[in-house]
Amino acid sequence: MSIIQLVISMLLFFVLFYGISFILNMILKMTWLMVGVYPFIVLLIVDGIATAEYFTNTSEAFSTLGERLVNLHPADMLMLGSGLVGTILAGMTIRYLRKAGYQMF
Secondary structure, eight states: OOHHHHHHHHHHHHHHHHHHHHHHHHHHOOTTHHHHHHHHHHHHHHHOSOTTHHHHSHHHHHHHHHHHHHTOOHHHHHHHHHHHHHHHHHHHHHHHHHHTTOOOO
């Protein structure tokens, strides 16, 4: 992956999760909801295993998940990290707007 692709991917992850977090924060009025949910979204992106496998074949599913998390490339970590930064900044933005007197939904 070239550096240009990495930067564009990081920007896309940031914008995507910032937007989703901002909208969910407005609708649900739970400022830090997406920051808490984001790790589970990352696990769903990384694992490549059907969710039912966690209940039917628990030990193998978690060991596979652990292996895939350990073997993430730095570029993948940077992209996923930029998504986390997007969710945190969306929470901070909503918090600032509420303190400034804006009422959203």
